[in-house]
Amino acid sequence: xxxxxxxxxxxxxxxxxxxxxxxxxxxxxxxxxxxxxxxxxxxxxxxxxxxxxxxxxxxxxxxxxxxxxxxxxxxxxxxxxxxxxxxxxxxxxxxxxxxxxxxxxxxxxxxxxxxxxxxxxxxxxxxxxxxxxxxxxxxxxxxxxxxxxxxxxxxxxxxxxxxxxxxxxxxxxxxxxxxxxxxxxxxxxxxxxxxxxxxxxxxxxx
Numbered sequence: 608x609x610x611x612x613x614x615x616x617x618x619x620x621x622x623x624x625x626x627x628x629x630x631x632x633x634x635x636x637x638x639x640x641x642x643x644x645x646x647x648x649x650x651x652x653x654x655x656x657x658x659x660x661x662x663x664x665x666x667x668x669x670x671x672x673x674x675x676x677x678x679x680x681x682x683x684x685x686x687x688x689x690x691x692x693x694x695x696x697x698x699x700x701x702x703x704x705x706x707x708x709x710x711x712x713x714x715x716x717x718x719x720x721x722x723x724x725x726x727x728x729x730x731x732x733x734x735x736x737x738x739x740x741x742x743x744x745x746x747x748x749x750x751x752x753x754x755x756x757x758x759x760x761x762x763x764x765x766x767x768x769x770x771x772x773x774x775x776x777x778x779x780x781x782x783x784x785x786x787x788x789x790x791x792x793x794x795x796x797x798x799x800x801x802x803x804x805x806x807x808x809x810x811x812x813x
Contacts, residue, residue: 652748678702687720
């Protein structure tokens, strides 16, 4: 029998004194819910969320999906006919950093702002200036819980179908490899053509 050290494991070092409990989680959940309900009642009939743009997710894996962004660009607001300062006062989020990379995104978000402005009811600050029509529209307004203007629907996927004879004859891999090779050797091919042209011109002169 080998002479080894006797086990003397120190694992029970008053762990109960250093445990953080979370017994107030249900109470905080209820408190947050009550706060949301109170805020909604306070700002009614204004919508609960600011109007935000439709943007595409980053990376190749998710860029086909559309989600709600941070705020509208200055270019989108200008195309809609409003300023950034005024937009912030009527429930439209503004993002000074984002830039429009395509005409499609600019058109989609500009239309979102225009649709929002068409549904918007703005009451004058002074009660004397408010008309009866504005008061009736304000009283009949319903509070929207989410985005006032829904996100644009993505085009539906194509239904399954049989592969045609023409599609069976197409060699996709070969086509891609040829296109890749032509792209890589474009400069070299142009240089060789120029050298041959220059060589022929020099031989004619001699």
